[in-house]
Amino acid sequence: SQQGEEDPQALSIQEGENATMNCSYKTSINNLQWYRQNSGRGLVHLILIRSNEREKHSGRLRVTLDTSKKSSSLLITASRAADTASYFCATVLNAGNNRKLIWGLGTSLAVNP
Amino acid sequence: DAEITQSPRHKITETGRQVTLACHQTWNHNNMFWYRQDLGHGLRLIHYSYGVHDTNKGEVSDGYSVSRSNTEDLPLTLESAASSQTSVYFCASSESGGPNIQYFGAGTRLSVL
Numbered sequence: 001s002q003q004g005e006e007d008p009q010a011l012s013i014q015e016g017e018n019a020t021m022n023c024s025y026k027t028s029i030n031n032l033q034w035y036r037q038n039s040g041r042g043l044v045h046l047i048l049i050r051s052n053e054r055e056k057h058s059g060r061l062r063v064t065l066d067t068s069k070k071s072s073s074l075l076i077t078a079s080r081a082a083d084t085a086s087y088f089c090a091t092v093l094n095a096g097n098n099r100k101l102i103w104g105l106g107t108s109l110a111v112n113p
Numbered sequence: 114d115a116e117i118t119q120s121p122r123h124k125i126t127e128t129g130r131q132v133t134l135a136c137h138q139t140w141n142h143n144n145m146f147w148y149r150q151d152l153g154h155g156l157r158l159i160h161y162s163y164g165v166h167d168t169n170k171g172e173v174s175d176g177y178s179v180s181r182s183n184t185e186d187l188p189l190t191l192e193s194a195a196s197s198q199t200s201v202y203f204c205a206s207s208e209s210g211g212p213n214i215q216y217f218g219a220g221t222r223l224s225v226l
């Protein structure tokens with residue numbers, strides 16, 4: 001069953017603009033991860049944020065986590081055409097079977113040159 | 114460099130045939146997962162394994178089976194292929210005891226005619 005829901009489902013921006021996508025989840029988590037999938041390829045891990053963290057940065061990526069709202073956002077700054085991909089959030093639960101990832105449906109990002 | 118390899122990359126088969134998709138990882142990870150990805154459904158977990166001789170059913174396991182005889186391999190078998198099993202299949206692995214970051218193969222595109 002899907003825990004995460006990303007929005008928007010699709011996003012189209014111009015090169016150089018910032019892209020923000022959001023993820024909501026339902027139950028208590030240990031950590032939340034963001035992955036990228038280029039067309040025809042496997043998913044690649046981008047960044048992980050733990051439940052006791054509020055913000056994390058990696059290069060042009062900024063992730064925030066609000067556990068009270070059960071939501072996270074991924075910000076890609078100064079986007080490039082190469083950022084065109086689908087982005088997925090995934091959560092690791094805090095209890096029970098915590099070795100699986102619970103996936104959202106993804107946001108499709110198009111960065112136009 | 115460690116990697117996870119899926120084969121074949123593309124497969125066309127007929128309804129009713131048995132098909133096996135291979136997944137081989139050199140990360141020495143205990144955890145391995147099989148997903149299918151369909152438009153509108155995101156990633157759905159088929160089967161997973163937490164170690165040699167351990168296998169577990171995921172949310173869409175009907176018609177699929179796996180076996181784990183060593184750490185490196187988790188082949189996925191479609192017992193009697195159905196058109197509803199036309200999909201893109203991804204294998205992933207993760208380290209035990211860690212934050213459950215998953216590493217993905219490039220995927221197998223399966224068409225059942």
